[in-house]
Amino acid sequence: MITPIELQSKTFKNGIGYDKKDVDNFLNELQSGYETIYKEKMELSDKINTLNEGLNYYKTIEKTLQKALVLAEQTAEDTKESARKQAKAIVEEAKGKAQLILSDASNEFNKIQQQTIQLIRQYEAYKTQFKHLAASQCELLESESFQIHIADLNLFIEREEPNKAKEVPESKSLDLNKEVKIKQIKPETEDEDFEFYNLNEDEQE
Structure with missing residues (x-):
């Protein structure tokens, strides 16, 4: 231009x-x-x-x-994807921990329950044994081994005190005012695991 x-x-x-x-x-x-x-x-x-x-x-x-x-x-x-993954990981971890806690609690509960059942069974077994023992002791107390024969006792007294022989009432009742001492008597059989005592008047020195 x-x-x-x-x-x-x-x-x-x-x-x-x-x-x-x-x-x-x-x-x-x-x-x-x-x-x-x-x-x-x-x-x-x-x-x-x-x-x-x-x-x-x-x-x-x-x-x-x-x-x-x-x-x-x-x-x-x-960031959102990372947050989602992190949140998912946290939730999964929390679920795992919760499941582990529940499992431990369940195992502990079962353990305590079994121990309780075992203790109850032991208690019932002990109670049954104690009942049987008490019943056998009651039967033993009612047996002939624990019966005191007044006539035999009077004969023993007469032998010990010939100068003080006394008549035994026909009712064969024991005079409770007399001082007697307990004399140990051996069991009649070897199966009896107990000892019982017989009543006797005090021997004169």
């Missing part, structure tokens, strides 16, 4: 046909108008360049923001 300076320095050859003055005036007007248009064009070009630079800047910012947004979305998704 021709600049205003080039247009101003443009010369024409002298010749017949056009008036030089008219041509110069026209060229001056043309130069002035063209110069104005050229300046406006340059200003517009500068503005366009500035706008393009700004546009490029904003485009760069937009790309950066888009990348940041994509990165933020990816980070958020990764």
